[in-house]
Amino acid sequence: MATSRISDWQPITLVLFLAGIAIASDVMAIETKTLRMTGSFIALVLAMALLGPGPAVAIGLLTIAIAALRDKTGPMVVFTNVVAYATFPLIGGLAVRVLDIGSADGATFALAVSAVFGVVNIVNFLMIAIPLGQGSGRSIWTDLRRVYVPILPSEALAAALAVASAATYRAVGLPALVAVLVALFLFQVLTRELLLSQERGVQLEARSTQLASLQVGVLAALVQTLSLRDRMTARHSAAVARYARAIADEVGCTTVEQELVHTAGLLHDIGKFAFPDRILLANRKLDDDDWKIVRTHPYQGARLVRRINGYGPVAEIILAHHERIDGRGYPRGLTGEEIPMLSRMISIADTYDVMTARDSYRDPVSQAEAIAELRRVSGAQLDGDLVEAFIRVLERSRLQFQHTTDADFERELDFDARVRGYALPQAA
Incomplete structure (x- = not known):
């Protein structure tokens, strides 16, 4: 089948590892008055790049199913999440397959994974924001300006982590993905601080300094990951x-x-x-x-x-x-x-x-x-x-x-x- 092949599910340890990261990251979700975010998106992009559309969709649906049971989410939100998590991993996984990213050299592979991350990130946001905006009477442009644009720095860092993790896995193998656990944790701490600083405007300057320093910690994690490769x-x-x-x-x-x-x-x-x-x-x-x-x-x-x-x-x-x-x-x-x-x-x-x-x-x-x-x-x-x-x-x-x-x-x-x-x- 075009969307799922037996080879996509190999190695099974990688499938289980990425599923575990996605679920654990969703458990540590970042919640504010206006937004709920998790680092599971990085795990899904890795599944698209390293496995295929079938495993990526399966991991996405499993993650939101567990979240729905845990949080007792309403039917409309569950439906919206199911549609989104069945769609953007499929789009990203098929894009990886059509472009034959897996056989590309290092620089081309990194660029392609970055592009896939950006596209599916926007698709995911729109699929969630449009129905929720219609229910609340807000325009999509309002959500883009107030919700999406402020978190673009964090999303850019998440893209860099996804690319670094995918490239390191190709070079070193599954043991290198242990670094992803550290990176995902830091990514979520970083994003939480960013969003909280937006909601507490009086602390914005102090939080920005704190976040910038924390982000260097994330880049230090990249240095450690680089050490696994070279x-x-x-x-x-x-x-x-x-x-x-x-x-x-x-x-x-x-x-x-x-x-x-x-x-x-x-x-x-x-x-x-x-x-x-x-x-x-x-x-x-x-x-x-x-x-x-x-x-x-x-x-x-x-x-x-x-x-x-x-x-x-x-x-x-x-x-x-x-x-x-x-x-x-x-x-x-x-x-x-x-x-x-x-x-x-x-x-x-x-x-x-x-x-x-x-x-x-x-x-x-x-x-x-x-x-x-x-x-x-x-x-x-x-x-x-x-x-x-x-x-x-x-x-x-x-x-x-x-x-x-x-x-x-x-x-x-x-x-x-x-x-x-x-x-x-x-x-x-």
Whole structure:
């Protein structure tokens, strides 16, 4: 059949896993005076992308059936939900099948999943909002403006989580989807805070700051997920964050600036999520076409981070971390002081770690050899003054990053403390 094939239900562990996520997420639903939201939509999109229309529809209907029994929902609402959850997973699943997304390469697959997420998200909203609006006398445009538009940032983040989860599953397998549980929980906490802050206008500014910080916790979860696909890149990012913070401290940057460059260091290579495995895991020399893709990762990473409210400065640092003092860098060919200072710190930390890392693509060099190379490219590739500041730190301390174990990676990411701290109200 066009909508359900035996192969769609394999592996059955994935079907059961996604069904469990959808149901559990629906149990933790976010409810306000005007809206009820769950993260089960991400699980349904994953079912569309990784399984097919039949399993996606089945998981959707099972989720709302359990919700109806639990909440004793009225007949009209049940009917509306059944129609919606039987329709948008079917549309999305068939779109995946017709477009043959499953056989696409990494970047095309990610783009296609994003497009499917956006389309079915709008279809789902309209199928729920139109009948409810008719019953209450509200126009669909009113609901779009007051309900849908304010949650677009959260939906964009949900789309990024769905794409990252689907891509990681294809590369690593079912164990990687454990990260989805963390991501879904954070997504729902994030959305709850966003909606509550809308309803409590007097707290909007404080909540926006809190939410922006929490969203960085979600992106930190992406770094952990990236480590499942490519441990080398994830550990490199943590090392760059450590070294860049040390440079910022040495030159007298504020605590806020040090945290900013540390966060940018952790996320500076997040754009590599879009790389196909033949590039991300390559053990060969890259050709010209491969390098064209590689050079897009500052832009791709900046685009993802820029969607997070309040983190435009982090995105700008990420965008410029491969610029050169002499203007021969990418993606914009900036020169000298045109390059943000914190981006210049990331460039130095990046260059040093690539040379000295024990699990890099090349044989590591000694600290003395790395310092000599930093000085050799100082003033052309790297900022000379910042290079000397970093060398001072290296020569008087034992600053280093241990790539061959998980300890330094976990310590630098400090995921649990990061999320826990950001989720609590900040003291004045």
